[in-house]
Amino acid sequence: MQIITAAQVAQALDMQRCIDLMKKALIALSNGDARQIVRPVLPLYDRNVLGMMPAYYSSGKVAGVKILSVFPENYQKHAPSHQGQMLVFETETGSVKAIVDAESLTGIRTAAVSAAVTEVMARPNASRLAILGAGLQGRQHLEAIRLVRQLSEVTVWDIRPEAATRYAEEMMMRTGLPVRVCASAAEAAREADIICTLTPAEEPILCAADVKPGAHINAVGACTPVTRELASDLVAAGRLFVDWKPATVIEAGDYLLALQDGAITEAHILGEAGKVLAGAIPGRVSESDITIFEALGQALQDLIVANYVADTLK
Numbered sequence: 641m642q643i644i645t646a647a648q649v650a651q652a653l654d655m656q657r658c659i660d661l662m663k664k665a666l667i668a669l670s671n672g673d674a675r676q677i678v679r680p681v682l683p684l685y686d687r688n689v690l691g692m693m694p695a696y697y698s699s700g701k702v703a704g705v706k707i708l709s710v711f712p713e714n715y716q717k718h719a720p721s722h723q724g725q726m727l728v729f730e731t732e733t734g735s736v737k738a739i740v741d742a743e744s745l746t747g748i749r750t751a752a753v754s755a756a757v758t759e760v761m762a763r764p765n766a767s768r769l770a771i772l773g774a775g776l777q778g779r780q781h782l783e784a785i786r787l788v789r790q791l792s793e794v795t796v797w798d799i800r801p802e803a804a805t806r807y808a809e810e811m812m813m814r815t816g817l818p819v820r821v822c823a824s825a826a827e828a829a830r831e832a833d834i835i836c837t838l839t840p841a842e843e844p845i846l847c848a849a850d851v852k853p854g855a856h857i858n859a860v861g862a863c864t865p866v867t868r869e870l871a872s873d874l875v876a877a878g879r880l881f882v883d884w885k886p887a888t889v890i891e892a893g894d895y896l897l898a899l900q901d902g903a904i905t906e907a908h909i910l911g912e913a914g915k916v917l918a919g920a921i922p923g924r925v926s927e928s929d930i931t932i933f934e935a936l937g938q939a940l941q942d943l944i945v946a947n948y949v950a951d952t953l954k
C-alpha cells in the first residue's frame with residue numbers, strides 16, 4: 641500500500657493534467673460510469689464538520705473514500721480549512737491501494753474542476769477574472785483559470801483586506817498578471833468576465849446588479865444547505881449548472897435558499913456540467929447569458945486524482 645504525502649501529490653500532478661482528469665470525472669459522474677452516495681456529514685461543533693466522501697469508478701476499477709474535516713473559520717488560526725486522507729481501493733480483490741493526503745487533493749482538484757467548466761462556459765474572449773476569497777482556493781483558481789483563458793486582469797476581494805493585499809503581491813509575482821485589490825465584492829466583480837466565489841460566507845456576497853451580462857460564475861465556497869454566496873436574484877438571472885444534481889438538491893445553499901425565497905423553481909437547474917462537457921446539452925447559448933456553475937466538490941473527482949497520483953508514483 642502506498643502512503644502519499646502532499647508533496648508527492650504536487651510532484652505527480654500539474655494543474656493542466658488535473659484539468660484534463662476533471663473533465664473525465666465530471667463526464668463520468670453524469671453518464672453512469674461512476675457511483676456515489678451523497679456524503680454523510682457529521683456536525684462537530686460551531687460550523688466544523690467531518691465529511692465522508694465515497695465513490696466507485698467502475699471503468700477505472702477503483703473505489704475510494706475521502707475522509708476530511710472542514711473547519712471553515714480556520715483561516716483565523718492560519719490552518720487549512722480542509723484536512724484529511726483518502727483511501728483508494730482496487731476493485732479486483734478490494735485491497736487498499738493507497739492512502740493519499742486529502743488537503744492537497746481538494747486544493748488542486750477543486751480549481752481544476754472550475755477551470756474545466758469555465759473552458760466550456762465562459763465567453764471565448766473572457767479575460768478579466770474576479771477572485772472573491774483570497775485563501776488557498778483563491779490561489780489555486782487563478783493558477784487554473786489562466787490555463788483555459790488568456791487573462792488580462794485579476795481583481796481580488798476578501799473580507800480581510802490584508803489577506804487580499806498579500807494575495808495580490810504573491811500572485812502578481814507568481815503569474816506576472818496585474819492583480820488589483822478591491823474594497824468590495826461588487827467592485828471586484830463589476831467588470832469581470834469570470835467570477836470565482838471562494839469564501840465560507842454565510843450570507844450572499846454578490847447579487848444580480850453586481851454582475852455584468854455575459855459573465856461566468858464558479859460558485860465554490862459555502863457548501864451547506866443554509867449558507868450561500870449568491871443572492872437569489874443572481875441565481876435566478878443565471879443559467880444554472882451543477883456538478884452532481886443529487887448533491888445539489890440536498891447541500892447547495894445557493895440553490896436551496898433561492899428556491900425557498902421563491903426566486904426559482906426546481907426546473908432552474910439546467911443540468912450537470914458533465915453533460916455540457918460531453919456535448920449532450922448546451923451551456924452558454926448567447927453572449928449575454930450569465931452562466932453559473934454550482935460546485936460542491938465530489939468524491940469521484942478526488943478518487944480519479946488520487947488514483948492517477950498513485951499510479952504515477954508506483
Ligand SMILES: NC(=O)c1ccc[n+]([C@@H]2O[C@H](COP(=O)([O-])OP(=O)(O)OC[C@H]3O[C@@H](n4cnc5c(N)ncnc54)[C@H](O)[C@@H]3O)[C@@H](O)[C@H]2O)c1
Nearest residue numbers: 715750774775776777799838839840841861862935936937
Ligand atoms: N466546492 C468545493 O469543491 C470546495 C472545495 C474546497 C473548498 N471549498 C470551499 O471554498 C471556500 C474557500 O476554501 P479555502 O480552502 O480557500 O479556504 P481558506 O480558509 O484558505 O480561505 C478562505 C478565505 O475566505 C475569506 N473569508 C472568510 N469569510 C469571508 C466572507 N464572509 N466574505 C469574504 N471572504 C471571506 C478568508 O479571509 C480567507 O482568506 C470554503 O468555503 C471551502 O469550504 C469548496
